[in-house]
Amino acid sequence: MKNVLRYVKKYRIFVVIPFASMIISIALDMFNPYLIGIMIDRVLKKEEFELLGKVLLGIGIITFSRTILGYIREFTFDYLSTRVSIELKRDIFNHIQSLPFSYFDRMNTGELMSRIGEDVDNVWRAVGFGIGLAIENTIYFITAFAILFSMNWKLALVSLITMPFLAILAMRLEKKIGKAYEDISDHVAVLNTTAQENIAGVRLVKAFAREKHEILKFLELNKTNYNLNMKQANVWGKFFPAIEFISNLCVVMVISAGGLFVAGGSMSIGELVSFNGYIWMLIWPMRMIGWLTNLIAQASASAKKIENIMSIVPEIKDSDNPVVPEKIQGNVVFENVSFKYGEEYVLKNINLSAKAGNTIAIMGTTGSGKTSLINLIGRYYDVCEGRVLVDGCDVRDIHLETLRNSISLVSQDVFLFSESIAENVRLGKENATFEEIKEACREACAHEFIEELEDGYDTVIGERGIGLSGGQKQRISIARALIKDASILILDDATSALDMETEYQLLKNLNNRQRKATTFIIAHRISAVKNADEIIFLENGEIVERGTHQELLNLRGRYYEVYCEQFKDFENIQQEVI
Numbered sequence: 001m002k003n004v005l006r007y008v009k010k011y012r013i014f015v016v017i018p019f020a021s022m023i024i025s026i027a028l029d030m031f032n033p034y035l036i037g038i039m040i041d042r043v044l045k046k047e048e049f050e051l052l053g054k055v056l057l058g059i060g061i062i063t064f065s066r067t068i069l070g071y072i073r074e075f076t077f078d079y080l081s082t083r084v085s086i087e088l089k090r091d092i093f094n095h096i097q098s099l100p101f102s103y104f105d106r107m108n109t110g111e112l113m114s115r116i117g118e119d120v121d122n123v124w125r126a127v128g129f130g131i132g133l134a135i136e137n138t139i140y141f142i143t144a145f146a147i148l149f150s151m152n153w154k155l156a157l158v159s160l161i162t163m164p165f166l167a168i169l170a171m172r173l174e175k176k177i178g179k180a181y182e183d184i185s186d187h188v189a190v191l192n193t194t195a196q197e198n199i200a201g202v203r204l205v206k207a208f209a210r211e212k213h214e215i216l217k218f219l220e221l222n223k224t225n226y227n228l229n230m231k232q233a234n235v236w237g238k239f240f241p242a243i244e245f246i247s248n249l250c251v252v253m254v255i256s257a258g259g260l261f262v263a264g265g266s267m268s269i270g271e272l273v274s275f276n277g278y279i280w281m282l283i284w285p286m287r288m289i290g291w292l293t294n295l296i297a298q299a300s301a302s303a304k305k306i307e308n309i310m311s312i313v314p315e316i317k318d319s320d321n322p323v324v325p326e327k328i329q330g331n332v333v334f335e336n337v338s339f340k341y342g343e344e345y346v347l348k349n350i351n352l353s354a355k356a357g358n359t360i361a362i363m364g365t366t367g368s369g370k371t372s373l374i375n376l377i378g379r380y381y382d383v384c385e386g387r388v389l390v391d392g393c394d395v396r397d398i399h400l401e402t403l404r405n406s407i408s409l410v411s412q413d414v415f416l417f418s419e420s421i422a423e424n425v426r427l428g429k430e431n432a433t434f435e436e437i438k439e440a441c442r443e444a445c446a447h448e449f450i451e452e453l454e455d456g457y458d459t460v461i462g463e464r465g466i467g468l469s470g471g472q473k474q475r476i477s478i479a480r481a482l483i484k485d486a487s488i489l490i491l492d493d494a495t496s497a498l499d500m501e502t503e504y505q506l507l508k509n510l511n512n513r514q515r516k517a518t519t520f521i522i523a524h525r526i527s528a529v530k531n532a533d534e535i536i537f538l539e540n541g542e543i544v545e546r547g548t549h550q551e552l553l554n555l556r557g558r559y560y561e562v563y564c565e566q567f568k569d570f571e572n573i574q575q576e577v578i
């Protein structure tokens with residue numbers, strides 16, 4: 001919570017103003033029961049009617065001032081909490097952007113979303129409302145009790161009798177309601193995830209004719225949600241009347257005991273009525289004690305979760321004196337590189353050299369370490385042993401932003417934003433002209449199909465590119481990488497959904513580019529890799545074969561096996577035709 005309060009400190013004035021309004025408001029409020037007492041004792045009983053105007057004016061001024069002060073207080077508190085919430089969300093978001101891939105391997109999206117959403121809102125509620133109200137209630141309670149004590153200490157003690165019961169009941173109610181609320185909140189998260197997954201995967205559901213099953217699953221969750229809400233209503237139903245009863249019991253006890261004082265002549269009726277007015281200033285803080293402690297506890301738990309994220313220092317960051325090359329040529333060398341995510345090595349002693357403008361193809365069985373290998377170039381992960389050099393410099397010594405700006409990555413898992421096609425491509429180069437966008441799409445063999453769409457480049461694609469075929473999505477993501485015109489281009493299984501003809505044309509376009517990037521291409525198809533300057537074949541994290549297409553065929557090893565497998569059908573057809 002301490003760190004969150006740091007944000008509040010910046011806006012001291014917006015703390016001082018509402019607190020000052022609150023104190024003045026409370027002070028004014030304390031006069032109300034007193035004035036009502038005067039009205040009864042002096043205006044009505046002693047018939048000092050000349051006081052009536054003054055008393056009414058006093059009550060009027062108090063009411064009016066409290067309204068104005070209330071407005072100032074609400075406005076400034078809201079302003080403060082909104083500012084804190086905006087800045088907290090901004091800082092968490094910025095911080096999350098700086099975290100390395102390995103962090104996202106451990107965390108799930110839902111949890112991170114809760115940090116930015118639910119947890120910040122909890123803190124926001126406490127800062128803007130809870131803490132202020134807790135202080136206000138404490139001041140009310142202490143001041144009202146001091147006044148009551150000075151008016152009639154015996155009666156003041158009578159009024160205290162029910163307070164512990166009220167506080168205990170309020171705390172118990174809050175505990176049970178808090179638990180019920182937590183259950184509902186957890187369950188709503190499950191309900192939302194189920195609905196979201198169902199809608200996102202609606203094609204799969206329909207393809208497997210699982211609609212009925214999905215509906216039943218949702219209905220069941222909905223029923224549980226109903227039961228949890230009923231449970232919460234039951235808790236209210238049980239505790240709320242008891243709290244009302246004890247609150248009123250307190251008033252009845254004070255009025256009964258006060259009646260005796262009035263009958264005995266040690267207290268006037270007006271004083272008793274005033275007394276009654278002050279008692280509610282004791283009762284309300286007690287009734288709210290449970291709710292407020294819960295609100296503040298929740299906020300402090302949320303603040304702790306936020307703090308946990310904010311305190312993570314990204315392990316992949318710039319060295320103390322990073323090299324900032326003016327231009328990266330694109331010479332890439334892997335020197336005795338080994339890498340592991342956990343205990344087991346997924347890359348072992350890799351040695352590889354790519355000259356600027358060369359194409360290196362990486363083949364291998366699934367899970368052999370291909371993606372892990374190319375992830376080391378842009379420092380999405382850092383090597384465990386050995387080093388990766390770009391233009392002769394260890395990547396860990398190169399300014400990270402410069403390094404990543406010189407790399408274009410098309411990853412296996414295509415991600416497109418729910419924006420227009422042009423905007424998606426522009427992500428690769430912020431200030432790209434429309435002509436440049438079109439040119440990149442031409443090179444990526446995407447221009448033709450985009451032109452055929454009704455809105456062309458302005459076509460807004462759904463979440464993750466829904467509405468486009470797998471191959472079309474891949475081509476847009478390739479265009480996005482090409483427009484960046486980086487010195488190093490990495491295609492991680494980026495042509496797998498393309499037909500052979502389009503793939504051939506695309507690779508030809510890449511080869512004919514004016515400034516040819518050093519290209520790393522991961523592929524399973526021989527057709528995609530056969531023209532590479534060097535092909536490496538990975539197995540269990542080790543390079544088991546390397547060479548050009550022809551050299552590897554001559555070797556009659558793993559590459560040759562894949563070749564035979566892929567061309568078997570083709571040769572069969574050829575034989576049939578002959």
Ligand SMILES: Nc1ncnc2c1ncn2[C@@H]1O[C@H](COP(=O)(O)OP(=O)(O)OP(=O)(O)O)[C@@H](O)[C@H]1O
Nearest residue numbers: 105341342346364365366367368369370371372373
């Ligand atoms: N983020 C990760 N955390 C832990 N282990 C991982 C992670 N990513 C990959 N691995 C493991 O590392 C090994 C190599 O994975 P990698 O993705 O590099 O293989 P790949 O050759 O690219 O596979 P594919 O052809 O299926 O894409 C696999 O055993 C995989 O389970």
